[in-house]
Amino acid sequence: MRSLRRKLFRELVGMRGQVLAIAVVIGAGVMTLILSVTTLNALQLTQERFYQQHGFAELFAELKRAPESVARRLADSPGINHLETRVRSGIRLQVANFDDPVRGLLLSLPDGRQPGINRLYLRSGGLPDPERGDQVVISEPFAEAHELRPGDHLQAIIQGRQERLTISGIALSPEFVYQIGPADLLPDYQRFAVVWMNRSTVARATDMDGAFNSLVATLQPGASAAEIQVLLDAGLARYGGQGAYDRDDLPSHRFISEEMNQLRVMAVAFPLVFLGVSAFLLSVLMERIVRTQRQDIAVLKAFGYSNAQIATYYLLLTAFIVAVGLLLGIGAGAWAAEGYARLYMEYFRFPTLEFRLQPGGIALAILVAAAAGGIGTARAVHHSVRLTPAQAMRPPLPEHFQQSWLGGTRFWRWLDQPGRIILRNLGRHRLKAILSVLGISLSTSLLLVGSYQFQAVDRMLDVQYRLVQQADLHLSLTDPTSERAIGELRHLPGVLLSEGYRSVPVRIALGHRTYRTALLGMENRSVLRGLIDVRHRQQSLPEHGLILTDYLADELGARPGDSLELEILEGERRSRTIVLAGVVAEPIGVGAYMERRALNRLLGEGPAINGIWLQVDKTQLDALLPRLDRLPRVAGIGLTGEAESAIRSYIDETVLVLMGILLLLAGSITFAVIYNNARIAFAERQRELATLRVLGFSRGEVAWILIGELLLLTLLAIPLGWAIGSGLAWLLNQALSMDLLRIPFVITPQAYGFAAAGVLLASALSVLLVMRRLYRLDMVSALKAVE
Amino acid sequence: MNADTRHDVPDVSSTANSVFRTNGLTRTYRVGETEIHALRGIDLTLYAGELAVMLGASGSGKSTLLNILGGLDHASSGQVLYRDQDLSQASERQLTIYRRDHVGFVFQFYNLISSLTARENVAIVTDICRDAMAPEQALELVGLGQRLDHFPAQLSGGEQQRVAIARAIAKQPAVLLCDEPTGALDSATGRQVLEALLAVNQRLGTTTVIITHNAVIGEMAHRVILLRDGRIASIERNAQPCSPSTLVW
Numbered sequence A: 001m002r003s004l005r006r007k008l009f010r011e012l013v014g015m016r017g018q019v020l021a022i023a024v025v026i027g028a029g030v031m032t033l034i035l036s037v038t039t040l041n042a043l044q045l046t047q048e049r050f051y052q053q054h055g056f057a058e059l060f061a062e063l064k065r066a067p068e069s070v071a072r073r074l075a076d077s078p079g080i081n082h083l084e085t086r087v088r089s090g091i092r093l094q095v096a097n098f099d100d101p102v103r104g105l106l107l108s109l110p111d112g113r114q115p116g117i118n119r120l121y122l123r124s125g126g127l128p129d130p131e132r133g134d135q136v137v138i139s140e141p142f143a144e145a146h147e148l149r150p151g152d153h154l155q156a157i158i159q160g161r162q163e164r165l166t167i168s169g170i171a172l173s174p175e176f177v178y179q180i181g182p183a184d185l186l187p188d189y190q191r192f193a194v195v196w197m198n199r200s201t202v203a204r205a206t207d208m209d210g211a212f213n214s215l216v217a218t219l220q221p222g223a224s225a226a227e228i229q230v231l232l233d234a235g236l237a238r239y240g241g242q243g244a245y246d247r248d249d250l251p252s253h254r255f256i257s258e259e260m261n262q263l264r265v266m267a268v269a270f271p272l273v274f275l276g277v278s279a280f281l282l283s284v285l286m287e288r289i290v291r292t293q294r295q296d297i298a299v300l301k302a303f304g305y306s307n308a309q310i311a312t313y314y315l316l317l318t319a320f321i322v323a324v325g326l327l328l329g330i331g332a333g334a335w336a337a338e339g340y341a342r343l344y345m346e347y348f349r350f351p352t353l354e355f356r357l358q359p360g361g362i363a364l365a366i367l368v369a370a371a372a373g374g375i376g377t378a379r380a381v382h383h384s385v386r387l388t389p390a391q392a393m394r395p396p397l398p399e400h401f402q403q404s405w406l407g408g409t410r411f412w413r414w415l416d417q418p419g420r421i422i423l424r425n426l427g428r429h430r431l432k433a434i435l436s437v438l439g440i441s442l443s444t445s446l447l448l449v450g451s452y453q454f455q456a457v458d459r460m461l462d463v464q465y466r467l468v469q470q471a472d473l474h475l476s477l478t479d480p481t482s483e484r485a486i487g488e489l490r491h492l493p494g495v496l497l498s499e500g501y502r503s504v505p506v507r508i509a510l511g512h513r514t515y516r517t518a519l520l521g522m523e524n525r526s527v528l529r530g531l532i533d534v535r536h537r538q539q540s541l542p543e544h545g546l547i548l549t550d551y552l553a554d555e556l557g558a559r560p561g562d563s564l565e566l567e568i569l570e571g572e573r574r575s576r577t578i579v580l581a582g583v584v585a586e587p588i589g590v591g592a593y594m595e596r597r598a599l600n601r602l603l604g605e606g607p608a609i610n611g612i613w614l615q616v617d618k619t620q621l622d623a624l625l626p627r628l629d630r631l632p633r634v635a636g637i638g639l640t641g642e643a644e645s646a647i648r649s650y651i652d653e654t655v656l657v658l659m660g661i662l663l664l665l666a667g668s669i670t671f672a673v674i675y676n677n678a679r680i681a682f683a684e685r686q687r688e689l690a691t692l693r694v695l696g697f698s699r700g701e702v703a704w705i706l707i708g709e710l711l712l713l714t715l716l717a718i719p720l721g722w723a724i725g726s727g728l729a730w731l732l733n734q735a736l737s738m739d740l741l742r743i744p745f746v747i748t749p750q751a752y753g754f755a756a757a758g759v760l761l762a763s764a765l766s767v768l769l770v771m772r773r774l775y776r777l778d779m780v781s782a783l784k785a786v787e
Numbered sequence B: 001m002n003a004d005t006r007h008d009v010p011d012v013s014s015t016a017n018s019v020f021r022t023n024g025l026t027r028t029y030r031v032g033e034t035e036i037h038a039l040r041g042i043d044l045t046l047y048a049g050e051l052a053v054m055l056g057a058s059g060s061g062k063s064t065l066l067n068i069l070g071g072l073d074h075a076s077s078g079q080v081l082y083r084d085q086d087l088s089q090a091s092e093r094q095l096t097i098y099r100r101d102h103v104g105f106v107f108q109f110y111n112l113i114s115s116l117t118a119r120e121n122v123a124i125v126t127d128i129c130r131d132a133m134a135p136e137q138a139l140e141l142v143g144l145g146q147r148l149d150h151f152p153a154q155l156s157g158g159e160q161q162r163v164a165i166a167r168a169i170a171k172q173p174a175v176l177l178c179d180e181p182t183g184a185l186d187s188a189t190g191r192q193v194l195e196a197l198l199a200v201n202q203r204l205g206t207t208t209v210i211i212t213h214n215a216v217i218g219e220m221a222h223r224v225i226l227l228r229d230g231r232i233a234s235i236e237r238n239a240q241p242c243s244p245s246t247l248v249w
């Protein structure tokens, strides 16, 4: 076997370009697999550990105000393991040298100690001193955004009173892994903070002595969350309970879960495509090798090598390529996964990242890559084994061709001889041509999917910020307020337009499906908050009935005309049956809408609002913001422009990084498919090409036969790739639709153009590389070789 | 004039009539450390309209010489003149044009394009030449007027070789270079191929060089050139070349 091994080595060296190209595609598949499996694993592990070690709550409930005794009663309910009360309140913060308003969520801690549930992970400093009312712990991302350290000070407005706070510690909480402000769509670390303070201080500031307005609980193993939810709701209804909810309705947990689902889709879809393509490339290469080595195989067999030995030999060849691919893929995957997981850590704030390359993930990658290699090689090895020595020893016959149906046509007569060579070659190897077209079209489709994502995300943000959220400023009020406040704001400097809205937490149900969200009561023809349909036309609100985000309506299985159960999670907690009047197609977030006065009636209140949208003259923003800041009932001020740039940078950093990698990989596949094709076409035609050179054809003319064939394949593949890519994009679109955002399914002409250009570029590159060989083609030796 | 002999011997002495002239032509191959001297100084003149047969042991340098004459390969030193053109100084481009316009090649293994029919295999050459004859006419000349639309795989070895000859002569080249054109054929088929070559030589006046291991074929030539170890060992004139049909091997 030693000489066989030497032969193997020489062949690998001879085909290093192709070996590498295929290995890269295998590597790409392995990399996406490792990337998604490892990241998924890291997230899961980290999340589990953090939740477990810090006693993450399983049920949550907010209410208006209840005496502590209520909680003691509830804590004894069957199924509840542990129950804790706390006080929570919105606050406004001012950070030195930062002009924008900052909203905060104030949460109480038991004086001087950790709570039993949702324990803090202290990154630095310590808990507030039980004796000191001014000390607070702040959330780490906020501290980082402003470079705040223990000992630093903050100005705060709590219930309208100005306070000077001292930072005692910086912490993370399992409740705010994904730290997002109420009603926000994405984290804004500079403008939203979570602040923890001693219970006694918070209670004094918010008039909650001996009372609570928020509770968290853990369950006994096997207890039904739904039943306990009902129990809590009943117990808290009298106290302005807003409905208990579980982890799935907590934004932080929900977003992590959705992200993990995305990773699961990725873990299946991308490796499948890449490894499928590499199986195809391997099969083409191996068949070609076996074909050209008929004689070698015959000689080896004639000298007594067994079928098994010969099969082993070819399998070793594949194994080598697969091994190189695996090494590349595992290396790149580990590297990318670590980077990707770190990227996640920007958004998902865990104390430490439990990042580990899982042996399971690697084993899976090896298995899948080996399967792809095996499938790709099986046919060729089968051929080599079936070949009898006598058969293989026969001198080579010219390949069989036939006149095609094109033969007599005018098109055929118009074709020159090179044109006919191209067409007949493709016709002769129909299966290979079809597979090549398929391979190239797959890469076209990947390029399309990649660029689709880029552009669709951009389009989504445009829609959200140009058509839906048209206000520049957004004020949330501490309590429902008379609508007169809208008019008063118009007199402030720089305010061009103001519109009020009323927002209440609700639970919407149809059958057994329920969803918690905010119901927004707004002006019928709102100028500052658009409601658009799929075609981006502004919708007007019906006089009665409810409008839902189409995604939410689908989740509930509701269609316009259906009656929905609407439970108001505020005040008297009324329940109503309400008709779904229509749906709107906003790309970000999910919501429910109705006419404001109708909502006021539903709530049994006068014409009240609890939020205001403003359109302002941006040049006067500096004068306006401090004025707004001084208004007593303003709970928080949001700047739409800031939110937009925050979301754009989030997208840039996560989605687009991923898509960038995808584009790179698609490019490498495209290149590998076309290069492999070109190389094999060159090797097989070498003799004919040399003959043509001898007959006086120039290099360019001879090259045309190769280029023409590739070009034809590529041109056939592009429309097919567009079709496949559109399908893939649609599937991806469906798979990745989530509460947070839904990327619109619009493929722009630019995306199609980009995909086509990418494939053509890869073709051109491969052709250039093969052309180098053509230029070095030695006519004399090419003709001498009897193939 | 006897049916078995031919007397239309071209003038093989005056330099004015020469097609090729080589002076001190050498060709060395370098394989690793060792140098292989394939040609060690060839001085040879080939004349318009002559049919020369080149003989010599395997490895004596026949193919190497033919490839250099045909513009497929460069000499290591010395000079090759085609009429007034110095091939040893020619660029790759000039050599391509030279091959296209003046040279026809016939190989031992035919080297037809398997995806083109007989007619198209000839047309591939006539398409790029100015004074080419019609492909049908060229195939008629080698006796294949009836097999125009057959693919190489549908033709016998001899027929394939005759298509290759038709392809080589269709552009009416000044020289026809054949490297063992009958090497892969039985004697009857070989004779048919030689007939075709002779017909071309006589009707078109094409200077023809045939490499062969078969000394008998020398009897149809005007001159027989014998190579040994990269040198010309002897050149014999044949005053009475005979017809291929009388050759026996």
Ligand SMILES: Nc1ncnc2c1ncn2[C@@H]1O[C@H](COP(=O)(O)OP(=O)(O)OP(=O)(O)O)[C@@H](O)[C@H]1O
Binding pocket: A781, B029, B030, B031, B036, B037, B038, B056, B057, B058, B059, B060, B061, B062, B063, B064, B065
């Ligand atoms: N590409 C090459 N590299 C190295 N040596 C070569 C090469 N081509 C030819 N030779 C050597 O040059 C010498 C002459 O070769 P050439 O092919 O001209 O012989 P030939 O007379 O045509 O032989 P045959 O009758 O076997 O075809 C031989 O010794 C051969 O080994």
Ligand SMILES: [Mg+2]
Binding pocket: B062, B063, B064, B179
């Ligand atoms: Mg030879």
